[in-house]
Amino acid sequence: MSSLYIRSLIKNFEDFERVGMTKETLDKINSFDDNETVFSYLANKYLIWEKPFSHEILGDIRGGYSFFKGGRICPLKNILTKHLTTYTKNKAAIVWIGADGLQKVYTYQSLYSDVIKAASAILKLGVKRGDRVMLHMPNIPELIIFMLACTKIGAIHVVYHASYSSESLAERINDCKPTLVVTTDESITGGYSKMKDKVDLAFTKVEQEPKYCIVVERTGKRVHMKPLRDLWYHDIMSDEKHFFASTLPYEPHNAEDIMFMLYTSTNVAEPKALTFSYGGYLLWAYVSYMLLFDIKPTDTYWCTADVSWITGHSYLVYGPLMAGQTVLLYEDAIDLENAGKFFDICDKFSVNKLYTTPSLLKTLMNAAQKKKIFRDLKNLELVATGGEKMKEDILEWSSQKLCKNKAAFIDVYSLTEAGGAIYASVPGFGDLEYGTVSKALPTVPAVLMDTTTKKIITDFDKQGEIVLKSPFPSLAKCIYNQPGLFEKTYWKDAAGKPYFSTGDGGKYNENGNMILTGRLDDVLHIGGKRLSLVEIEEAIKKYENIKECAVINVNDEKRGEKLIAFCVLKKQLDESYHDQTVRDIRETILEEIGEVALPSEIRFSRTIPKSPDGGILRDLLKEIAVQM
Template identity: 25%
Template sequence: MSDNLTALIAAELLPLRPEWISPQYQDEAAEARALDAQDPDLYWEWVAARQRWQRPWTTLRRGELGDFEYYVGGRINVADNCVDRWAEDPVVRDRPAVIWEGEPGDTRTVTYAELADQVGRLAAGLLELGVRRGDVVAIYLPNTIEAFVAVHACNRIGAVYTILFSGFSEEATRSRLEQAEAKVVIVADGSYRRGRVVPLLETLRAARASLSVQPTTIVFDRTGSGPVLTSGEVDYDRLVRAQTEWAPMEEMDPNEPAFLIFTSGTSAKPKGVVHSVGGFLVGTWANAHWQVGPEDGDVYWVAADVGWLTFPIQAVVGGLANGMTVLCYEGALDTPTDERFFEVCEKHGVTKVLAAPTVLRVLRGVDPDKRAAHPLPALKLVTAQGEPLDSETFTWAMEGLGAGVPVINAYGQTETGSTWTYPIYGVDALKAGSAGTPVPGHACAVVDAEGRPVPAGVKGDLVITRPFPTLARTVWKDPQRYRDAYFSRFPGVYATHDEAVVDGEGHLWVLGRSDDVINIAAHRISTMEIEEVVGSVPGVLEAAVVGVPDATKGTVPVAFVRLGQGAPADTEEAILAAVPRELGRYVQLATVYVAGALPRTRTGKTMRRLLRDVAATGRATGDTSAVEDVAVLDDIIALVSKPATTQEAEA
């Protein structure tokens, strides 16, 4: 084990301060862990009993990893549990469900009763447009109340929704619509980001132009510009107002598809990961319950984009399933000034906040005098997920935000549908940078290349060893890809493709991707997907993209390219422009290195591992015995030490 790794996992256990302890969650966690120790499925029965079922299940679980079902024979509806059950509760119905603020400063609030009305009407509108159970509805919206309404309107009638990140480019949007075969798209005319309007409707129109089947488009006028609608487009507000009755509530099989979300894998084509109706509801209720600890008077801000699965997990489904008041903010956290985060917290009385570690690193860089002007006395919790959280940022957040708050660092994946290892809020001691221990109902192991468990303190591959309800069930219309991607490397267990180590006290430390998928400010993307764009630029013969550490974004991509003779003089600039244009503005290359050759193995494979080492450290720190021509590697090291074409990545 390296000295750096040894130092990392040697962090001290930080006991809970008296003001952080929650007697309610202490008692519940003890009960849940006792059930889990007896049989994890008894725990999942305990969680399910806290939801509202239309018909009870007959079999709790059937099958094993790779092919399993939960709550067999039961019937349940996500919208019923997240919206209607609270709208019918005389105590909760007038509680704010969503408090919304746009980047320009406009605000709106909807209660649970008002949200139920909007959901029921939009669901009826979808039925009017021909959407039926199992049809796909794409949601191409920024962070708005309408995103909540759209998701639960789909849940109400059993439509399968897919949320498209509002930063996607035309091509990224088109490819996902094509794979999903969306029948309807719900889109905003635009969204505000850093003082500019992002033209979502314009992008969608260009993306759908080449689709063989044109989806009906529902247009929400976010900016008030009154867009002129074209053939196949309908106005969101008119559609909702025209409905005089709510759509009927479908009784859903818990194992039916609820939604699909596209995540990049180790190939260029994104995967449409499918999550189930009941599994996602039950698991995300538990996720928010343990990670955030809902309490009376909470205002919970999930400071993330609706297109990042964390937002549906923690806000749209998990947060509302717990009857919480959720804050939804549209724009950039540093617009118009870097005090915006603090101002939003103060304005709305935020008690708990979730953000990617990147956000915490940005806040740490705000002038101390500005931070001191916003003490945030109401803040009780900061929780982070989406990428590794370094101990320095953890320690700063614990003392630098609010009057000293616990920092819950959680780990999960798009495919797991929830975070599943973290210290339980108000219950567990903390470790700076650690992802805690698996919460009830989950089990994992760290294994070597042969799939054998390794001792504490030894780095290896992180695998999940038993099923749980939120784990993805398949890849959309490609079940073999699901099996190949997650169960072929280590048969019988789920491969996370992340490296990890467990310390002597059982705490899990996730070290990063073991494949070529990288995290850019909590957005996962395959380097292969970036390489495909780089390779399409005229003059580029070969490209290799790797992720390197970045103080703000966690990871940024770097490209090594080999150009052909006669390549245009502006090829490097063309590469830098092509990547955000094709994949979205959040994906920007930090550097382009033009090399005479790229290091290869004797079998002809480009050694991206060594390129990553050199780009990050300026030297090849790993095994170089397989390099076909060491002189090529030496040239790459010399190249990295010289100035290169760069572009400042936009946060």
């Protein structure tokens, strides 16, 4: 990067206008010496309590930690109701754009009205406090409506990504045993998918069928509706018992009660659902959103994540709605073929704050360079990215070409188990250094630990594990239905002191800013050298005919461990060229890293199996490798 380019980026960052969270507030947050005092200050400043809490933090590793013990809170009052006595009442809360171009706008008042109707309806069906409600739907407004309806009555919502199979859905239903499942007739995200048929198939595989299934009509496709079990969303919302509902009994929840569950990736066979509590989660969703994005009355904010991920929960639903933000919700995913829709949406709704991924920005860059699909977005003031490292060429193109050097860019490190972001530069405040995630956000007790000595690392350029040295309000409470597994998996001991293991590696640079080095389980010790699987993959992709690849390590009787590379070619070659291609790939690895990184086997595949968020499914590849 040129020094001129750097200065332009830093100036935009420093000049970022802050209205909602001022420097005085941030200085106040940073002035506290202990966690309990600062958490108490934040909880009283940013949340509305029906009953004050008596303790900020209680508990230990064995019994689990509780935050804001004794406090009682009405979540919907903090998310929506507080806005109904202000000018925000008639402000757009959700602007939804369907994959087919259909559009809907919900004001804070109309969103509240539909949430109360939905809450009234599911109460009538017998859903009660503590019951699980499975939401298996694409990014549509009704998904958010049911999430908020659950928080109103104290039911636990479980959002499960719409792309997963019936088998996977059945496993989760068996695990959490929901009283109610909500789905759609079809999904048109990335093409048509028969959602209701998939749910019906999952129901045939479960131990205990949910009592009810509510179906949102998305395409109007005729689907099977089982009498007494299946109900249309539009029918229950138009029922006069719920249609005229304007309020429900005001029943606050305990701050430490479970608000929602989120299934996440795991290295154990059983499904793993993290649980999050009302008080701690809502506090950090709100505070971290304000730290990262702030708010102005004229903002239009777009988070391109799927609602089903923690980024979607915290920075597409709860954080921005608590802040009174206008949230843009898009049903589809942006790819090379529909990149024009991204520009259409940004132009039409004057998006000025964007939370996305480097992959999406790369897609836009490719669309501009290869398909000539491009419009500059001068309205963008802030672009936050997360989920992967931003490469220099993507950052430079996005800043100079896409945003005409008008936007601030920040890199965010979020942790699912922590309920949201834990590292990032705060726009308008502090330092900014590209290639890093800066420093831990205020109040986050994150440090770098040596994985061998278990000592805190303060030196630069020394790799370790990012850990939390003490409990944190939004941290997951436990793994549902698996007592003790959360503590065993995440809470570790170093010289008699507990710490929370994130599993993510990092190192400080000479300025004390954090550089992420990847998952520690993707880092290997081979030939006395630490090697990252990602590093080897990047080397292989330097070979001209490689489209994508994945490297795994498997046990080997002779060597103890060996590497296998799966490669997808840009152009399929005749088998007679197979050996030469393998030799060329090996030569590329030798040139980029060295002999120590050479895989024992190089195999060719048509695809690389990936999760919905783009992560390589290495465990599945290991199973395939063993069977081949």
